[in-house]
Amino acid sequence: MQVPDWQKAAAEELRLRVGQAMTILLPEGEIMAERHGDAVTQTDLEQLCDAVTGYSRYAFSETIRRGYLSAEGGFRIGLCGTAVVRNGANTEMRDYSSAVIRIGREKIGLADNLAAQIFEGGHFVSSLILAPPGLGKTTLLRDMVRLLSDGSEDVSAHRVALADERGEVAAMYRGQPQLSVGCHTDVLDACPKAVAIPMLLRGVNPQIIAVDEITSGEDLIAMEQAANCGVKLLATIHAADRRELEQKPLFHRLLEMRVFEKTITIQKCGGARTYQTERL
Amino acid sequence: MRALGIVMILSGSVWIAAADVRSRRRTLRLLGELEAALRDMETGIRWKRQMLPDIIAQQAKRPLCGAYFAAVSDGLRLEIPLQDAWQSAFAALKMQEARECLQNTELCGDEKRIMGNLNMAAEHLHKLHEELHAKQRQEEKLHLTVVFSAAGMLIILLI
Numbered sequence: 001m002q003v004p005d006w007q008k009a010a011a012e013e014l015r016l017r018v019g020q021a022m023t024i025l026l027p028e029g030e031i032m033a034e035r036h037g038d039a040v041t042q043t044d045l046e047q048l049c050d051a052v053t054g055y056s057r058y059a060f061s062e063t064i065r066r067g068y069l070s071a072e073g074g075f076r077i078g079l080c081g082t083a084v085v086r087n088g089a090n091t092e093m094r095d096y097s098s099a100v101i102r103i104g105r106e107k108i109g110l111a112d113n114l115a116a117q118i119f120e121g122g123h124f125v126s127s128l129i130l131a132p133p134g135l136g137k138t139t140l141l142r143d144m145v146r147l148l149s150d151g152s153e154d155v156s157a158h159r160v161a162l163a164d165e166r167g168e169v170a171a172m173y174r175g176q177p178q179l180s181v182g183c184h185t186d187v188l189d190a191c192p193k194a195v196a197i198p199m200l201l202r203g204v205n206p207q208i209i210a211v212d213e214i215t216s217g218e219d220l221i222a223m224e225q226a227a228n229c230g231v232k233l234l235a236t237i238h239a240a241d242r243r244e245l246e247q248k249p250l251f252h253r254l255l256e257m258r259v260f261e262k263t264i265t266i267q268k269c270g271g272a273r274t275y276q277t278e279r280l
Numbered sequence: 281m282r283a284l285g286i287v288m289i290l291s292g293s294v295w296i297a298a299a300d301v302r303s304r305r306r307t308l309r310l311l312g313e314l315e316a317a318l319r320d321m322e323t324g325i326r327w328k329r330q331m332l333p334d335i336i337a338q339q340a341k342r343p344l345c346g347a348y349f350a351a352v353s354d355g356l357r358l359e360i361p362l363q364d365a366w367q368s369a370f371a372a373l374k375m376q377e378a379r380e381c382l383q384n385t386e387l388c389g390d391e392k393r394i395m396g397n398l399n400m401a402a403e404h405l406h407k408l409h410e411e412l413h414a415k416q417r418q419e420e421k422l423h424l425t426v427v428f429s430a431a432g433m434l435i436i437l438l439i
Contacts, residue, residue, distance in 0.1 A: 006286045047361075050388055056331040058391030092390065
């Protein structure tokens with residue numbers, strides 16, 4: 001790749017599209033990996049899938065069906081191609097047309113400064129992380145899960161259950177998290193949140209349940225049931241700030257249910273991210 | 281002296297025939313084992329959803345054909361693409377038809393494609409095994425006839 005090291009270090013994604021040269025997604029935008037690079041072929045994408053799955057695509061068919069693959073090392077490969085739809089659901093993917101390799105990065109210690117704000121009287125309070133796409137909701141969630149699970153000088157260790165529906169938080173690969181989610185964390189991945197939460201509640205007796213991206217009323221109902229069982233919750237939701245959150249239909253349900261007590265809003269000031277905690 | 285010569289020729293012939301029978305039996309067992317290994321691979325994919333490198337490593341424990349699968353596993357450890365490792369491992373197989381069948385078995389693609397290819401190769405090996413078995417039985421009968429005829433001739437000569 002004809003890309004300087006500083007750009008390689010900042011790369012967020014590698015994008016491969018059949019018939020086009022590979023590109024790299026940087027914070028400032030997408031650039032060509034090589035000025036006159038060879039066009040990506042379908043065989044390249046097939047080989048990529050074979051390499052990631054250890055020549056065993058069938059063992060990853062559930063996530064391929066959903067359009068992604070989790071790779072060793074915390075990388076995530078998003079796939080596009082021709083979907084084979086049966087009874088209204090995608091059953092498989094063929095004729096791959098593009099692949100997006102998302103470079104997994106974790107920021108260990110990111111949540112350390114927030115610890116004091118999400119505890120009251122020595123107990124964790126259910127918290128909701130708000131941010132628009134690309135500001136690091138999942139990264140913060142992952143580090144909060146790690147902190148709550150491992151504990152620290154100020155925070156006691158908790159039994160955390162993680163419902164990782166899209167496999168982005170723990171990036172599980174053959175039963176092992178590829179990113180740090182703490183030593184007292186049980187992960188249930190590739191399962192819809194509304195199904196995963198009751199399973200975790202019954203199966204692993206958690207103190208805290210963490211989920212990424214609340215998107216539906218079913219998720220909230222499952223969370224309410226968990227909260228009624230005395231379990232604390234940690235979740236993320238797409239919203240730039242409190243005002244945008246208030247415009248979402250889900251917000252009124254959230255308020256009625258009184259599941260969450262605090263919000264953590266991620267904002268970008270200049271180049272740096274700030275974290276603001278508020279009572280909900 | 282003449283009788284001794286005949287006995288030696290006959291013993292030599294019997295020894296060569298026996299060695300040939302042993303070699304054919306070994307080939308038959310090898311073919312049977314290869315077929316069973318391919319069927320096992322198919323089962324590992326269909327019912328156990330095991331990873332292909334793990335399934336191949338399991339087949340390396342087989343007494344006769346294990347070495348070929350071990351060579352594939354070694355190739356994978358050296359990061360040689362599976363198809364290349366597979367083809368080069370089975371290049372060492374002496375039986376031409378079985379070698380070509382296995383080398384042409386593609387292990388890339390989705391579940392249906394891999395299982396279909398494994399099944400087709402296993403069927404082909406099964407057919408080869410049956411043909412060879414029938415041929416061997418026929419030749420064994422022929423060998424037996426030759427041995428009895430020679431023995432009869434020896435008795436006549438000795439009389």
